Every structure is written in C-alpha cells, then in structure tokens.
Amino acid sequence: MTASLTDLTLKDARAKLRAREISSTELTQAYLDAVARYRDWNAFITETPEKALAMADASDRKLAVGEGGPMEGLPIGMKDLFCTAGTRTTAGSHILDGFTPPYESTVSGKLWAAGAVCLGKTNMDEFAMGSSNITSYRGPVASPWTKRAENKPLVPGGSSGGSAAAVAGRLCVAATGTDTGGSIRQPAAFAGICGVKPTYGRCSRFGIVAFASSLDQAGAMARTVEDCAIMLEAMAGFDPHDSTSADLPVPDWTAACAKPVRGLKIGIPKEYRVEGMDPEIDAVWQGGIDWLKAEGCEIKDISLPHTKYALPTYYIIAPAEASSNLARYDGMRYGLRVPGRNLVETYGKTRGEGFGVEVQRRVLIGTYVLSAGYYDAYYLKAQKVRRLISDDFLKAFEDVDLILTPTAPSAAFREGDKMDDPVAMYLNDVFTVPSSLAGLPAMSVPGGLNGDGLPLGLHLIGKPWDEATVFAGAAALERAADFDVVPYGLERAA
C-alpha cells in the first residue's frame, strides 16, 4: 500500500485526496517513511517531518470540508535555496551555518498557501553552482538510478540534484528547483523526470538565495508534465518585491498539457549537433523529432548561429553576478564566522573556509571579469553576445513555435568523473545555457534510455511567456515516449 501511495502522480494523488480516498497525513507519512528509508541518498539536507505532519493535518481538515488550494495536502521537497521562515536554509554551503531565515520566499510561500506540505529542504550544489550535486557542503547526492548492469552510484545532476533524486526516487510527489544555466533541466534528464524552467520573470526571486540574478528562475520538477504544470501554476505570478518579476496573469498550463500539437512548427537547431556528440543522444533526439512529426508537427531546420558562444558567455556573466551576490557572506551578521586577528583576516578565513572550491573559483572568475581593465573585454562583450544569442532565438521563433534539442550531452555519470576538469563539467549545460541566457521557458522530459539503461532527456524551448506551448509539446513527447521505468536503485532497495 505504501509503495503505491508514493508512486501516485501529483494529479492522481490530488484526485484521491479530494475524493477523500486517501488522507494527506497518510500520504505524507508514506513519503516520510521513504525519505527515512533512502536517507543514504542524501537527497534532503533538512527533513521537516513534524512540520510536514502538522501541515498534512491542516490540509486534511480543509479537504474534509471540501476546501483547500490547488496543491492541498501534496507533500513536496523544497530546494534548500528557497528561504523558509523558521526552517534552516543552507544553500548547500558551509558559510550559511546556523542560518534560519525570519522570512519566507515568495515561491515557497505561494506553495504553502496553495496547500503543499513541506517534507524538507533538498540537497543541492553549493549556491546552485554545479551540474552533479557534488559541490554541496552537505555531501553529494546519489541518484536512485544506476547503470542496469552495475550497482555503483551515479550523480543526480545539478544543481537541483536533491530535488531530482527525491522526485525520481519517490521521496516526494514533486519538488521545487531553480535553474540558472540548466539546474532544473539537466538533473531532470539524468533522473528520468520532468523539469520546467519558466520564462525569466515568471516566478518571483524574492527569498531565493541569489546565484546569478539575471538568470536565476524557480521551476517545478515532477514525474509528469502535467504535474509540473499544476505545480508551476501555484508558484508563478507577479511579486511587487521582485523588480524583475513580470506583471502578467498565470495561464492555465494544466489545460495546455492536453492541447493537440498538430500543426506546430518545431525548430531543430543545427548548431546543437555538436562535434563528437554521443550517438545515443543523437538517437534520442531523432526519436523526439519522429514522435512530434507523427503527432502532426512540422519539423524545420533552423540556425542559432551564436550558440557556440553561449557557454563562455554564461561563464562570464553568471560568475560576475555571483561574485557580487556572494559578497554579503562576510561573517558579520549571520552564518559562519571564522575570526582572524583583524577584519581582513576574518573576511579571508570566513570566506576561505565557508565557500567550497567551485564557489571560490566562480567568485574569482567573476571578480576578474568585472575588474578595471577587463570589464570591457569580458563582461561588456559577454553582455553583447548575450543579446546576439537572444536575438538568434527571437528570429528563429518568427518561423517556429518550439525548439527541440537534447537536454544534456550525456547521461548521468559516476561520482568522481569529470571532477578534476571544471570545463568538462561546464559542458553538461551546453544545451540548456543558451535558453537561460535568452530567458526563455524550457522543459526537459524523459526521452528514453541509453544502452546502459540510463534515462536521457529531451529539451523543448518556447517563446517568451509561452510556457503553454512548451507544456503542450512536452506532453506530446511524454505520451509518445511512454516512459515508465522506475529507477533501479529503488527496485533493488525494495
């Protein structure tokens, strides 16, 4: 009984809760049991079972009288980048030791207001900087997936690795993620789940620990496209506390999932067919193309000529903003303080011990590209290229409705692989970064398995504010892929 409860999709669980076939307390307890059982995956940094049960109880009372919001009683994981009032928030970093926010992020607040139940805070790369969840001060996350033939842990992707592992491993019905250069979509692909990053400005950034302000966007991770749509509807919307939040109504994305895709024009960018591309990735991509064609879509070859500059552009802009955003962690007001003999030494020790290697690397890169004499050559140039990349997309969208690409250039890899070469690690985001730079809505859905039995993702990019068409296309891919493989780690453990 317990296993089947945690296997329910968000939509089905919601229907059963509303029909009072199950209670939120029952469902929440099933997930709490699963969280405890798979604790060695390290998917959660902070578990909040008492809070979860209290919230579930409150939901049950509402559901009992036919009330409750669109997420009422549904237990979710909250990425530990969202500040949660009264619950420790670490951003996966040592430097936020002991930090419990007195305020709630807008997005998490909206989810609680919609009735969602908080199971805990999910693990993540430190300050969301990483593509494999290995930079977390709280330790790496093991994916519930392993290669079919072996039982060695794989990375869940990152930075929203804890959320991806928790959703794939049935530790929660859905989870929040944040995506700066692919941090929702890449782990979703690695974990065989769905993950959506909406248009920049759709979800408020207020209360989300900042990585790169012009790129950070919250999004939803769940086991189906429709589940993502339901959850994102509860997260999105204008927030006067975020100047970059868009004052636009939130469309009915759940309905959009059922919309036929016949007649949609799908762009296939030739620049994404990178040299030395894994043939299995290419095959999944071709599979996606064929499925959409079969659904009545028109496939068009397109060009996004500045694609090759996206990764270097991203790795100038994101660290530049991060170097400034992370300046506030100085050991003065909250979090870790490692005292030195004087102020400068205290800064040095606090930040030296408080930040991990990858974070330090990006702070240094960011400081460098913004410094006098280099600003024009790096930061300013990168901003110009960013505009060109954005223009590529807007031009392409004059002819097509969606763009289809693979989500990541490889399947999940082993912990330890790609670790000593940061550039190899950065290449994980090669397909997701361009749409991040352009602020476009994009989603990863499972496209199938590779030869090792590991999931691979398909990536749909939409026009600005047109998440609806992304959901429609993603739902079509989901129907065609009919992906229902349960992670082997889960099966083995069971």
Place this chain on the structure above:
Amino acid sequence: MTYTIKGATGEWEVVCGLEVHAQVTSEAKLFSGAATVYGGAPNSQVSPIDAGMPGMLPVVNRECVAQAVRTGLGLEAEINKVSVFERKNYFYPDLPQGYQISQYQHPIVGKGEIHLDLEGGDTKTVGITRLHLEQDAGKSMHDAQDGASLIDLNRSGVALMEIVSEPDIRSPDEAVLYMRKLRTILRYLGTCDGNMEEGSLRCDANVSVRQVGEDGFRTRCEIKNVNSMRFVARAIEYEAKRQIELYEQGGDVEQETRLFDSNKGETRSMRSKEEAHDYRYFPDPDLLPVELTDDEIEGWRAGLPELPDAKKQRFIDDFGLGAYDAGVLVAERATADYFEAVAAKAEPKAAANWCINELGGLLNKAGKGIEQSPIAPDQLAALLALLKDGTLSGKLAKDVFALMFETGDDPQKIVKDRALEQVTDMSSIEPIIDQLIKDNPGQVETYKKNPKVIGWFTGQVMKATGGKANPQAVQQVLKPKLDAA
C-alpha cells in the same frame, strides 16, 4: 575680486569642485520600506533588505526618484529619462550587501547650474556635473566597546543624492556660498533637510591649485569628511596651501584621497591612487533601468515651489527691497514666507527691516529658527501699524517687540497693560518743558549759540515721560519755547 594665495614663486589660484551627499527627505529608504527617522535606537530601522540577508531584493522607492528629479529641476538640470542603478562592490562591515547600489554611467540627472550671490551684488554660476541616487551605508562605531567595532544599520539603505559640481569654485568662500545656496535650494524643494550636524548633508572637496594665468588643471586631491560650513572653507584653504608648498619645494601633488581632521584643522592622506578601490561597477541585475515619462517629469515640475533666485527677484521688483535684504530674506524659505506674511499687512521695507534686524537678532540670540518664532507675522504687522499711526515711538516699538518675543502677547495688549502708548497730548508735556527751561538756563544759553542742543532738551523730555512722548511733537512745542526764552 579674485582670491589668490601668495606663494614664494607667485600668486596661486584655487580650483575646487564639491561632491555633496544629500540625504533624500523620504519616509522610507531607497530600496526597502524601513523608516528613516534620525536618532532611532541602533538597528531599530532595518529591514532584511537593508541587512543584506540572503535572497532579499531591492525595489526602488518611487518617491526617492521623484525627489531626485525635483532636485534636478531645481538645479536647472537635464533630467535623464532612463537611468541605471549599478553595484559598487567593496567590503566593509557597515556595507551589508558587500556592494552599494549607486548610479554610475547613467545618472538620473545631468548637467545643471547654481547661481551664487557674491558680495557687492555680483553673481557667479557654478556648473553641476550630475546628480545621482545611491544608498547610504550603515555606521561603524570603533571605540564603543573594547576589542570590537559596533555596527548600526539604521542608515543602511537610506537614499542619498550625490550632487557633483564642476571645478568652477575658485575660493574657500565660494565653496561656502555654494554649499549655502545648494542647501537653500534643497530646503526650498523639501528634498533634503540640509542638516549638516545630523549628516543629512555631507561634503567632499576636490582641490587643486595652479599659478595665476596657467591653463588646464593640475592633479587634484579629494578631501573627505568636510562636514560643516566652517570646515569647508578651512579644509580647502589648508589643502591649497599644502599643495602650493609642495610645488614650491619642487615636489609634486599625487592624486589621493585625504581626510580632513577638524580637530587639527589639517588634511592627511587616507589612500593613494594605487590603493584606490577597484569598485567593479556593473548594472544591478536585480533592478530594471529607471524610466521616466514626460508626464511624470512635467507633473513634478508643475509642483515645484518658487525657488530662491526667482523669489529674490520678485522681492526686489514687487517690494522694492535692496538685493542684499532680499537675499537675506530668501536664504530660508520659512523666513521668506514670514516676511511675505508681514509685508501683506505692513509696509514692505519696514517689514524687511524688522524681519532681518529685530526679529533676526532676537532669534539668533535665543538660538531659535524662524519656525519657532514666538511672534507671529500678524503680530509683527500689528506692531508696525502701531508704529506707523504714531501710537508707539521707534524706541517704544522695540521695547514692545522684546516683550512680545518674551511673552508671545499681541502688541496691543502689551501697550494697553503697560500704558505704553506714545503721549500725543501735549497738554501733559508742556509743563515738563516749561520746568526744564526754567531749571536749565545755562543749556538754554548754549542752545542759542548751537541749535543742535535741542536734542539734549528732547532727550530730557523723553526721559521724564518714560519714552512715551513723541519726539517730533516734543520738538515742535520745544523749539518756539526755547527761541522765546
């Protein structure tokens, strides 16, 4: 008259530009809703945004933007319809975010000007380079506790306008005039209270020197912490002399930031050009560019009060005041308003005279501003009416005025209570005059030779009547009697 400093090698000229930080008058901070009241308990006016807490985002307070534009309009400056907030990155414990949000490449206000009233009625125009909005830092207290510095973040995030002048200032006195005029304009506009003691108006001076007749500018030093009118002049003068001495000894002035020590009256090096911070400015990605519409700008323009230059001209034109008196009256808007209220009911020149000399003197002595004047404009007008209709002599009027200042009573009441009306009924004075002539034959003789001695007799009559007699009337009766004696 040009100000020069005589050195060993000749006459030197001072070149100075001022950077003024003016705290915007606003209920709330520039990017948070926290309050901005001066003197609150430490850290009692701090939102999570001002404390640089994780995930907090700034949102521009539109009222602060309006205040900056009003100030720009008051400085006859270009208003930039698009301006950009950037981050100025540096570490300091009283800067919670690790960066100050400021405007750099695209300030909200561009070139403008300020007109200085020089002695002798001349005016001089000092150019304004720009005005930009930025947030203030908190306050560090280094000696409050052993081994630790304390931080008060009440000021953190408060909106400042940085107003930068062109290097048009040529003397310490001009710098003071500039500061005074700027403060007057800000106070008229209601965009900054101009209080230097509370730090709402702070000044840094960029100073260089050059020999008289020399073209171009030499290396300048930035003098920080020049935070009173008096210090502005002293710091500039000291710094100019220091630089002249350096040059004359064959040395060179190095570009650096210097601190003015008000106790010692000198400037000392704070950091050299090499030690200058690399602030790594870049547009703040948390904020969109500030965009202004023509309608907004015109709305703010229409709401501007009459400014000091215009008011001064009107006082000269409409009330026939001299330039000096008009200038004194308009220096504070409250004084000008007071004067106008009096002038509406009394003769304007007399009103100006009494406002400046009598009222100004008593207020000064009492250490009060015109807002705290115990005498209302109507009461002063009433006093001037009593003076005009002869009820009070000039001397009595001043006495009554002093009593009004003390008690706040109407002049009519004071005159009535103390029976201070000028004695105009000569029948009561004639016997006094007769007695006086009778008692002082010697003085009468002197008068015959020198008619000016009538003043002595008048004075005696005034004394005998307790000042209540009308001196003109006394003389009219006195003269024929003396002549006949």
